[in-house]
Amino acid sequence: MDIHIAGGSGFCFGVRRAVNLAMQAAENGGRRTVTLGPLVHNPLVVESLAAKGIRAVEEVAGDADVVIIRAHGIPAPQMESLRRQGVEILDATCPFVKRAQKHAKALREEGYQVVILGDRDHPEVAAVRSYAGDQAVVVENADGLPDSLGPRVGVLAQTTQPEEAFLRLIQRLVPRAGEVKIVNTVCRSTAARLAETEKLAHRVEVMIILGGRHSHNTRELARISRLAGVDTHHIERVHELQGQWFRNVGQVGVAAGASTPDEAIDDAVRRIRSFEKPFLSCSPTSSRLRGPGTPPPPLT
Ligand code: SF4
Incomplete structure (x- = not known):
């Protein structure tokens, strides 16, 4: 494997x-x-x-x-x-979150109604919103925009939002306001991690997403991996891994959220490896032992 x-x-x-x-x-x-x-x-x-x-x-x-x-x-x-x-x-x-807070405050002071793309219940969003003034609105996606908006809108995003979601929101906003000021507060490291995870998800048979269940960026990794059509399991702790997920699987991908320690990733890899042995089985076409993912020998 x-x-x-x-x-x-x-x-x-x-x-x-x-x-x-x-x-x-x-x-x-x-x-x-x-x-x-x-x-x-x-x-x-x-x-x-x-x-x-x-x-x-x-x-x-x-x-x-x-x-x-x-x-x-x-x-x-x-x-x-x-x-x-x-x-x-x-x-x-995080200095990037601080930057989003500063921009929210500046937009409010410049007279913009602030629109924040993000998870309403997330602490980062609650903090950024507190700088954005009473007129600020939080939307979880482009469909969530309220019917009425001010003539001047300033828009920013929770740092862990996918860039495509931010672009979709901007596309909806532009025809609706006289002036739209855009501040890109999406964190580059989040965007890069999402892109790498998506790429890997297209190459493997099973994806393990490691990270906190409350972690927005980890949930996004799981979402993007599922969208790639691969069997995806989001786990918080290594003991949640199940051997059956890897039965007859040759290519496994592991992606971890921004708050997952390196040791947890190493532990997950070791644990996945430990599942290889129990599945050694006799190939129906050969008396040789083979592990999961090993292609069967050619028929003779
Ligand atoms: S993902 Fe990390 S670097 Fe990016 S804004 Fe969040 S805490 Fe900061």
Whole structure:
């Protein structure tokens, strides 16, 4: 069985930066340090931070000295409230997410109605929206645009949105507003990972997508892989892999979301390999043992 890993799998720049900041804080020790919400959307990372004494909390209630801001960022009022509480803030918001927040604020200040393409319930979108003003709208796709829009619209996207979805939204917006200001906030690393995953999905028989179930970019990888028509399994933890998925399969692809640690990818590959042995079977046309995916010998 051949196992291929999609290019760009694993920690992206923003997640690596956030995890490094949190790990440094853990090493400094001595102070009560928490993350406001999970640092990234991957339970393995959250558990490994908890093991080092850094808990994820939903609210900071006087029991923390240092608060680490998640890679997705937090809404402006929440940041203000932390400042008022006087806790030390370690801002691990990805710089690309920060850029989207700044553009949302600038568009609002320039008088545009801000339209954000994104997952309404995602923390990154909630944070960006908080900078975009009361008139801002979040749409999950081009069909979600409201009937009435202002004459001047500024549009941006959640960083992990597919570029095609952003383009579709822009195409719908242009005929509907007198002025449309477009800010491309789609993260290049997300776009590249999606493209690599799609390419690989067309070459293999089974795709394993590794990453948090709440991770938007991981769910997008699974979606694009299924669209390629390949048997696709999205797993969060390696023990979810099932041997039967690889029966008689010769080419397996593995792609991992931006918050999946490299060790988890290595573990997944090892686990998939471990399924090879039990399926050694006698070929109906030969007495030789063959593994899954090995073409049967020619008929004689
Ligand atoms: S996917 Fe892009 S925007 Fe999101 S955390 Fe990673 S580098 Fe930042």
